[in-house]
Amino acid sequence: MTGSRAFQSPAGVRQAGWLLAPALVWMGLFFVLPLLIVLLISFASRGAYGGVEWTFTLANYRDLADPLYLWIYLRSCAFALATTGLCLCLGFPLAYYIARAPARWQGLWLMLVLVPFWTNFLVRTYAWMNVLRADGLLNRLLAATGVISEPVEILYTDLAVLIGLVYGYLPFMVLPLYAALERIDRSLIEAARDLYASGWTVFTRVIVPLAKPGIIAGCLLVFIPSLGAYITPDLLGGARSMMIGNFIQHEYLVVRDWPLGSAASFVLMAMVLAGLWGYQRAGGERPL
Amino acid sequence: MNQPGIELREVVKRHGSTVAVDHLSFSVRRGEFFSILGPSGSGKTTTLRLIAGFEHPDQGDILIDGRSVRDVPPNLRPVNMVFQHYALFPHLTVSGNVAFGLEMRGIARAEILSRVSAALDMVRLAGKDDRLPAQLSGGEQQRVALARALVNRPAVLLLDEPLGALDQQLRQEMQVELKTIQEQVGLTFICVTHHQEEALTMSDRVAVMDHGRVLQVGAPQDIYTAPASLFVAEFIGLSNRLDGRIAAVEGTRCRIEVPGLPIVQADVPAGAGPGRAVSVVLRPERLHVSKQAAPNGFDNVVPARVAKAVYNGHEMQYQLRIDERLLWTVRVPNADGGQKRFLPGDTVSVRWNADESVVLAQ
Numbered sequence: 001m002t003g004s005r006a007f008q009s010p011a012g013v014r015q016a017g018w019l020l021a022p023a024l025v026w027m028g029l030f031f032v033l034p035l036l037i038v039l040l041i042s043f044a045s046r047g048a049y050g051g052v053e054w055t056f057t058l059a060n061y062r063d064l065a066d067p068l069y070l071w072i073y074l075r076s077c078a079f080a081l082a083t084t085g086l087c088l089c090l091g092f093p094l095a096y097y098i099a100r101a102p103a104r105w106q107g108l109w110l111m112l113v114l115v116p117f118w119t120n121f122l123v124r125t126y127a128w129m130n131v132l133r134a135d136g137l138l139n140r141l142l143a144a145t146g147v148i149s150e151p152v153e154i155l156y157t158d159l160a161v162l163i164g165l166v167y168g169y170l171p172f173m174v175l176p177l178y179a180a181l182e183r184i185d186r187s188l189i190e191a192a193r194d195l196y197a198s199g200w201t202v203f204t205r206v207i208v209p210l211a212k213p214g215i216i217a218g219c220l221l222v223f224i225p226s227l228g229a230y231i232t233p234d235l236l237g238g239a240r241s242m243m244i245g246n247f248i249q250h251e252y253l254v255v256r257d258w259p260l261g262s263a264a265s266f267v268l269m270a271m272v273l274a275g276l277w278g279y280q281r282a283g284g285e286r287p288l
Numbered sequence: 289m290n291q292p293g294i295e296l297r298e299v300v301k302r303h304g305s306t307v308a309v310d311h312l313s314f315s316v317r318r319g320e321f322f323s324i325l326g327p328s329g330s331g332k333t334t335t336l337r338l339i340a341g342f343e344h345p346d347q348g349d350i351l352i353d354g355r356s357v358r359d360v361p362p363n364l365r366p367v368n369m370v371f372q373h374y375a376l377f378p379h380l381t382v383s384g385n386v387a388f389g390l391e392m393r394g395i396a397r398a399e400i401l402s403r404v405s406a407a408l409d410m411v412r413l414a415g416k417d418d419r420l421p422a423q424l425s426g427g428e429q430q431r432v433a434l435a436r437a438l439v440n441r442p443a444v445l446l447l448d449e450p451l452g453a454l455d456q457q458l459r460q461e462m463q464v465e466l467k468t469i470q471e472q473v474g475l476t477f478i479c480v481t482h483h484q485e486e487a488l489t490m491s492d493r494v495a496v497m498d499h500g501r502v503l504q505v506g507a508p509q510d511i512y513t514a515p516a517s518l519f520v521a522e523f524i525g526l527s528n529r530l531d532g533r534i535a536a537v538e539g540t541r542c543r544i545e546v547p548g549l550p551i552v553q554a555d556v557p558a559g560a561g562p563g564r565a566v567s568v569v570l571r572p573e574r575l576h577v578s579k580q581a582a583p584n585g586f587d588n589v590v591p592a593r594v595a596k597a598v599y600n601g602h603e604m605q606y607q608l609r610i611d612e613r614l615l616w617t618v619r620v621p622n623a624d625g626g627q628k629r630f631l632p633g634d635t636v637s638v639r640w641n642a643d644e645s646v647v648l649a650q
Contacts, residue, residue: 190342191375193362195389195436205388209379 042262050256060263069247073267076244079158080227083165087173087222088215090166095177095214096207099184110178113171125164125235132160132236156238164232169225173218180214181207216279224272244268292351293318293476294339294444299348301334301500308334310500311348316444316478316493321470323479323487326497327523332480333372335497336446339478341365352443363392368437369446373453374429376421382408382432383417389440407439410469427458434466438473447479451486463489484524488512496520512571518648521569528575528616530568531650534560541642544568548611553587557647565650572619574644577606577636586639592616594634606630608638 042060047053063069098109116124131137132155139151154160184207192202208215230245237243242250244264251261292315301309309331316322324332337343339350341362349358357365368389376385383404390400408414411431421429430450437445450466451459467490470477481487487494488508495505496519504516515521522529532546537556544552544566554568576586583589595615596607601622608616618638620629630636 185373185375187371187373187375188377190340190362191369191371191377192388193342194340194367194369195440196363196392197388198363201392206377 038262038265041258042266044259046257046259050258052258057259060259061267063260064263064267069264072242072244072247073271075242076227077271079161079165079229079233079243080223082162083169083226084173084219084223086162086166087170088219091170091173091177091218092215095174096181098174098178099181100186106182110175113174116167116171121168122231124168125231128160128164128167128236129155132163155236156240158237158241160236161233161241161243164236165226165229168229168232169222172221172225176214176217176221177211178214180211180217184210220276220279223275227272228268292316293320293353294478295351296335296339297349297351299335299338299345299350301331301338301343302346303334307500309338309345312500312502313348314495314502314505316476318476319474321467321477321479321490321492323481323491323494324497325481325484325487325494325524328482330497331500332482332497333448334500336369336448336478336480339444340367340369340446366443367446368440368442368444369448370430370433370437370450372448372450374421374433376429376432376436378421380420381417382413382419382421382424385421385432386417386436386439388436393440403439404435407435410438410472411435426453426455427462430454430462434469438469438475441473442475444476444478447477449481449483450479451483452481459486466490488524496523498523513646515569515646515648518567518569518650521567521646521648526572526617528570528572528614528618530570530614532566532568534562534564534566536562542647544647549590550588552645553642554645554647555643557649560647560649566647567650569646569648570616570640570644572605572617573621574640575616575618576639577608577618577620577630578639579630579634579636581637583639587642588640590638592636592638594630594632594636596632597630604629608636610638 041052043056043058044052044054045057045059094113098106098113101109129136133139134151134153134155136155138154139148142148142152154163188206188210189202192206197205228245229243230249233241233243234246234249237246248261248264248268251257251264295315296312299309299312300307312331312335324335326332334343338345339352341357341360345358349356351357352366357367377388380388386404386407387400390403395403404417405414408417411434413428413431413435416424416428421432424432430453434450447466451462454462463486466477466479470490479487479490488511491508493505494508494511496503496511498519504511504520506514511520512524515524518529521527530544530546530549530552532544532552534542535545535551536543537560540556541553542556542560544554546552546568552568557566560566578584581589581591590610592608592610594606595609598605598607599622603622604620606618606620608618610616616638
């Protein structure tokens with residue numbers, strides 16, 4: 001702490017300002033500028049052969065109010081909520097177990113949580129296609145154990161998308177939960193037990209409130225990317241399971257309606273920002 | 289009043305291959321302030337955790353008000369604990385912390401409010417009920433922890449190094465205050481500490497523990513003036529020690545040969561005869577220092593050279609070199625305003641009577 005004293009004083013911060021420059025230039029050129037271009041395109045209109053015609057219009061946003069598109073947004077929200085909920089249910093016990101494990105085991109468990117990141121996400125999604133296929137691992141396993149007689153169609157269903165999303169984003173839930181749970185002093189749990197709390201009450205009255213920052217961070221880290229998920233619904237969900245991400249890709253690359261795709265992108269972004277704003281208004285917690 | 293509030297019977301607790309608590313038996317009377325005193329690793333904290341129910345005995349039984357709690361989980365035991373680092377719930381206010389136990393037991397809201405405010409009054413924290421623990425000083429946090437446990441009126445209140453995190457001044461104030469509160473509420477307190485002054489000041493009785501066993505149980509005066517073993521003598525208070533052999537026994541007196549020193553006269557320890565190797569233990573405040581070499585009525589006189597003279601405000605502390613092995617500490621109260629009556633290098637004599645030492649088997 002004392003070693004970074006120079007960076008804590010206002011003068012030190014001013015002197016260190018130039019450290020921001022490389023990242024600012026990079027983000028400005030390759031993030032903010034393209035985003036502004038997409039924003040502009042969302043107010044343009046589609047040319048007859050797919051180009052962008054620079055006439056200002058709100059038509060793209062009006063078009064998005066079509067029930068068909070609304071349905072896609074609604075589906076995406078439902079998928080993202082279900083993914084978040086499932087990740088929380090699966091991730092909390094796991095994170096709690098790791099946080100309470102002996103210190104020498106915690107590193108190993110955390111590494112195992114992160115192992116999937118060593119392989120490309122696309123490759124892992126193809127692997128899931130193999131598992132979920134009609135003649136895939138899961139169906140053969142179920143048939144061999146006599147649970148089913150006919151192969152069940154899982155691949156190219158909503159269930160496959162949900163499985164894929166939960167699989168893909170579970171680590172983003174586990175890590176912040178672990179960080180929050182690991183900080184909870186064990187003697188607080190003993191104190192609650194000592195003060196007549198049952199195991200369940202200790203969980204609801206002590207562990208959950210103290211893990212709240214981790215729960216919120218984990219939920220946001222899962223909800224936001226799964227709302228805009230693209231690869232998973234594209235590969236595991238097939239044509240019937242379109243989410244916002246697929247819709248945007250479809251507008252850009254298949255229909256070549258860049259303005260509508262851009263507008264859809266900004267509505268997605270607005271939804272996320274509105275969610276974050278609502279969370280801050282409601283919870284009054286520190287900004288994330 | 290003499291029925292034991294809590295009783296341990298032959299309790300054994302192992303942690304892996306080490307025995308933390310080894311066939312431990314003692315009982316604590318109702319309404320008693322009982323301290324368990326011992327060095328770290330003596331098993332005193334494990335003993336407290338066994339009573340609280342955080343650890344399960346491998347053997348033996350624990351009875352609270354005559355009822356075995358061996359298989360009772362901590363949340364159903366009539367016991368509350370003040371944790372070493374307080375373990376206050378950081379997300380709850382002071383009153384939220386204090387009310388926790390009452391809420392868990394489903395006590396009516398109105399009663400909770402009145403009991404919480406009475407408990408906060410008792411620990412002199414009225415008006416701070418809306419603070420979070422992080423907004424309190426160490427001493428205030430300690431009081432909240434105490435109120436949080438007291439408010440439940442447990443059969444036994446357990447305190448784990450309750451004053452360990454406080455500075456010296458606050459620690460001494462709280463020693464007196466804890467004892468006062470205990471007398472006021474009349475609850476049984478069991479306090480674990482490695483701090484002997486704390487144990488002597490607050491307790492009705494003290495148990496000295498080492499290696500998972502109780503070495504001696506008794507009133508503070510008894511433990512200090514009549515230690516049952518060398519370990520107890522040396523753990524409690526400062527002591528000067530002479531190792532020798534009993535040469536002769538004459539009635540209640542004995543003569544002890546100490547290599548390199550004059551014969552030492554002392555009271556005979558129980559069951560000791562001539563030839564027995566013993567240690568003579570002398571408390572620093574029981575020794576008399578003088579420049580005169582004559583016994584002047586004292587039973588024992590030993591020459592010494594002053595090695596160091598330290599002014600402590602209320603007393604002078606002298607380090608006296610007896611021979612090349614022995615360096616004794618003597619305390620002389622500064623009743624006269626604290627002149628350094630002896631200076632380093634002075635030759636003096638140390639004198640004491642036979643009944644001012646304790647003779648213990650080696």
